[in-house]
Amino acid sequence: VRSYSVLGYDHLRINGVEDVIAVASGKGGVGKSTTAVNLAVALANKCQLKVGLLDADVYGPSVPTMMRINQKPEVTRDLKMIPIENYGVKCMSMGFLVDKDAPIVWRGPMVMSALQKMSREVDWGSLDILVVDMPPGTGDAQLTMSQKLQLSGALIVSTPQDVALIDARRGVRMFSKVQVPILGLVENMSCFKCPHCGEPSFIFGMGGARNTAAEMGLQLLGEIPIEVDIRKGCDEGIPIVVSAPDSVISKAYHDVAQNV
Numbered sequence: 372v373r374s375y376s377v378l379g380y381d382h383l384r385i386n387g388v389e390d391v392i393a394v395a396s397g398k399g400g401v402g403k404s405t406t407a408v409n410l411a412v413a414l415a416n417k418c419q420l421k422v423g424l425l426d427a428d429v430y431g432p433s434v435p436t437m438m439r440i441n442q443k444p445e446v447t448r449d450l451k452m453i454p455i456e457n458y459g460v461k462c463m464s465m466g467f468l469v470d471k472d473a474p475i476v477w478r479g480p481m482v483m484s485a486l487q488k489m490s491r492e493v494d495w496g497s498l499d500i501l502v503v504d505m506p507p508g509t510g511d512a513q514l515t516m517s518q519k520l521q522l523s524g525a526l527i528v529s530t531p532q533d534v535a536l537i538d539a540r541r542g543v544r545m546f547s548k549v550q551v552p553i554l555g556l557v558e559n560m561s562c563f564k565c566p567h568c569g570e571p572s573f574i575f576g577m578g579g580a581r582n583t584a585a586e587m588g589l590q591l592l593g594e595i596p597i598e599v600d601i602r603k604g605c606d607e608g609i610p611i612v613v614s615a616p617d618s619v620i621s622k623a624y625h626d627v628a629q630n631v
């Protein structure tokens with residue numbers, strides 16, 4: 372990860388956090404949160420880094436479920452929230468602070484101030500890397516967030532489908548606008564292997580992210596198959612890199628972590 376210090380923004384970094392990287396997507400439902408969670412755990416357990424995970428997807432926080440956390444953070448004497456740790460990753464999410472079924476109906480400025488609190492008014496301790504699960508899309512909110520979080524880099528998650536890739540390209544351009552280096556693309560749901568006959572099916576098309584990465588001069592950080600165990604891991608709150616660390620899929624996530 373290229374350090375932001377070269378750009379002279381050191382004073383604006385989150386206290387104690389070496390690098391902040393965003394996991395982003397042009398559109399929702401492509402597996403951004405799934406990737407962020409498995410990547411964070413892989414960085415902590417496989418790469419032995421001190422890792423935090425900030426769920427900035429304030430309208431649809433997934434980290435509490437995916438990381439199996441259901442308590443509320445405690446607060447230090449100087450009123451900083453203490454992140455909640457599971458699987459070796461210190462987590463913070465809007466989902467810890469609001470009722471599970473309550474609709475979040477804030478407008479932009481409130482979201483920004485909540486995000487400011489969730490990133491800077493948190494006792495992260497010292498972290499090598501803070502992984503940020505961004506809200507989907509490439510609008511103003513994401514642009515402002517990218518600037519405020521002082522990102523060291525961003526990785527973009529997409530399925531191989533054209534509609535997703537078009538939006539992923541938008542994401543790449545958005546980060547370039549604010550001089551955030553793109554670490555690469557992750558193709559999620561790249562292939563489905565039939566559990567009965569083993570034949571691969573390319574449900575969302577084949578090689579889409581690989582081609583887009585080549586076209587845009589970006590690195591393809593990994594290709595993650597569509598697989599029932601990944602979905603189960605999300606729903607049960609035990610990421611696949613934890614439940615099956617030696618599986619082929621976990622290896623794919625480990626490769627993404629190592630490439631980052």
Ligand code: ADP
Pocket residue numbers: 396398399400401402403404405406433507559560595596597598599601602603605606
């Ligand atoms: P996003 O953050 O982009 O909205 P999520 O990570 O929440 O997407 O994923 C959407 C849904 O798809 C979740 O229910 C998740 O469990 C499932 N999912 C994501 N990636 C995979 C995959 N590779 N294989 C199977 N299910 C997946």
